[in-house]
Every structure is written in C-alpha cells, then in structure tokens.
Amino acid sequence: MSTVGDDLTLVQARLHDSASIWPRIESRLNKDNDCWVWTGTKGPSGYGQIGIRVNGKPNTRYVHRISYQVFIGPIPKDREIDHLCRNRSCANPKHLELVTHRENILRGNTFAAKQAAQTHCWRGHEFDFKNTQIGTKGERRCRKCNVIKTREHNKRCRQLATT
Secondary structure (H helix, E strand, O other), X not given: OOOOOOHHXXXXXXXXXXXXXXXXXXXXXXXXXXXXXXOOOEOOOOOEEEEEEEOOEEEEEEHHHHHHHHHOOOOOOOOEEEEOOOOOOEOOHHXXXXXXXXXXXXXXXXXXXXXXXXXXXXXXXXXXXXOEEEOOOOOEEEHHHHHHHHHHHHHHHHHHHHO
C-alpha cells in the first residue's frame, strides 16, 4: 500500500529508468472524457493501483498520487490528495488537490462529513454555540433535546413509582 510519503521520489530512486513509470500509467488511462480513468487494477476502495518492484520486491502505488507528483509536485507528509471529481479511479491532475486529512474526510460522502454538515438536530433545533453540547467522544448533542429527553424519562419514572 502507498504511504503518505513522497511515492514518486521512492519509485524514481529505485527504478533504473525513472521516466518508465509514467508511460506504463498513461497507457492504461482512458482520457475520453474530463476524468483520466484508470483501467488497470483497482484496490478494494476503488483507487487505481500500479505494481512496481522496489529492491526486487513487489510494491503497490496509487496512480493518482504518482500523477499528482509527475504534473504538479511533491506531496508533503501532512497532506493527502482529494479527488475534486469524486472519482477515485481518476488520475487527471486538474482533479486532484492537496488537503489535510480532516478536510479530505469532511469533503467526502462519509458519515462524519454528513454529521459535520448538519446544522439542526432531528427535532429542528439549531446547532449553535448555546444549544450544542460536545459529548465525551466528540459528538454534538442538542441541549434542548437533552432537556426534553430528561423530562420524558423523569415522567416515566414517576408513573412507574405510582403504579
């Protein structure tokens, strides 16, 4: 698997002909539309992968990371590549952007991104500074809903005590 380090530098340092990797990649890209879709092997998460040998041992690298490094430049250790087109098999450098891990997660279609984009609780109360409580695991809670929930709980307890 690829690391957050500078893949292309590693690849080029270990290959006899550093220019040989891009023609291998380019021959498997479908450039018919705006995305450069990788038609080769894809990992379980849908990212294009290419196999290379490093010190005689097989290694796998992400195609979009190599494309970014060939056309734009190095990838700092504290950054990731975000696909602006949302197509994980795309290697078009115009569709790739350096972002932090947090920004990459929040831009995606994940549970965390949906929760972060939520402005109101399920009852319609706004998540603002006064009404938002942060739980022990970092989750947001609606203070108004907690008051309602506590009142309903206390009412049920009183009813059970009288019966």
